[in-house]
Amino acid sequence: RMWTVTSLELQQRMRGAAWYALLAVFVVVVLLVTVFTTIATWESDAPGAVLYSLIVYFVLLLGTLVVPALSGNAINGDREAGTLATTQVTLVTTTQLVLGKLLAAWITALGFLVAALPFLLFALVLGGASVATAVVSLLVLSLQLAVVSAIGVGLSGLMRRPLFSVVSSYLVVALLSIGTLIVFSLGGMVAQERVTQR
Numbered sequence: 001r002m003w004t005v006t007s008l009e010l011q012q013r014m015r016g017a018a019w020y021a022l023l024a025v026f027v028v029v030v031l032l033v034t035v036f037t038t039i040a041t042w043e044s045d046a047p048g049a050v051l052y053s054l055i056v057y058f059v060l061l062l063g064t065l066v067v068p069a070l071s072g073n074a075i076n077g078d079r080e081a082g083t084l085a086t087t088q089v090t091l092v093t094t095t096q097l098v099l100g101k102l103l104a105a106w107i108t109a110l111g112f113l114v115a116a117l118p119f120l121l122f123a124l125v126l127g128g129a130s131v132a133t134a135v136v137s138l139l140v141l142s143l144q145l146a147v148v149s150a151i152g153v154g155l156s157g158l159m160r161r162p163l164f165s166v167v168s169s170y171l172v173v174a175l176l177s178i179g180t181l182i183v184f185s186l187g188g189m190v191a192q193e194r195v196t197q198r
Contacts, residue, residue, distance in 0.1 A: 001092045005100025006107070009074070013108055026062060027115050033058060034119045038126070046128025052120060053129075056137050059116050063109060063145050064173050071105035071152030072166030076159060098157060105149040113141060148173055 013019055037054055041047040075098070092100075120138075123129055152169040159165040 002096040002100040002103070005092060005097055006103045009101055009104035010107060013070075013104065019108070019111075022066065023111060023115055026112055030055060030058060030116055030119050034122065048123045048126030049128030051126060052123035052134065055116055055119050055123060056141060059113055060141060060144065062112055063141070063148060064177055066112070067105070067109045067145060067148040068152045068169035068173055069166055070108050071102075071149045071156065072169040073156050073162035074101040074105055074153045075157040076165055077156065077162045079160070080162060098153065101156075102146075102150055102153045105153055106146050109145040109149055110142060113138070113145065 033054060034051060037051045038047060041050045044050065120134065124131065124134055148169075151172050152165070155168045155172070156162065156165040159168065
């Protein structure tokens with residue numbers, strides 16, 4: 001039943017043109033980044049490593065910007081549309097419903113990673129980036145997209161209004177991505193000690 005929820009959610013997401021337009025804009029921007037980075041780093045020792053890192057960071061940035069909007073209204077959006085009550089009277093359990101929504105949001109987010117794969121392969125062909133590093137970075141990036149999707153779906157189940165859950169998802173993701181850097185930097189400055197050697 002979880003797969004039924006996932007497939008219905010994916011069909012609903014793919015029905016509109018907004019997701020395809022967003023994916024097309026992403027591909028064009030990554031293409032421009034690839035072209036300009038390749039031209040700028042052509043004379044360097046490892047142009048592929050620089051290009052690969054930039055593309056991975058760009059997918060990570062876009063994931064933290066887009067995925068909360070895609071997953072932040074997964075449950076309460078159905079409640080507002082009046083379709084959640086119909087689903088709840090079926091044999092689908094609450095766990096299956098939440099996991100199905102989470103899986104659909106994660107698959108949608110992975111679409112951006114799949115769209116960036118040709119550019120990542122091009123960066124590997126240029127040289128400088130190892131295949132082992134590429135595999136590990138793709139796995140970590142996929143896991144990060146899953147975590148952001150889980151935050152959005154979880155908050156959409158806890159909050160009644162879709163707008164509040166989407167904004168809260170953005171705030172939690174910003175707190176985890178930027179807030180941890182600030183806390184780590186401040187903690188490092190507080191924990192510094194002055195050592196004098198003679």
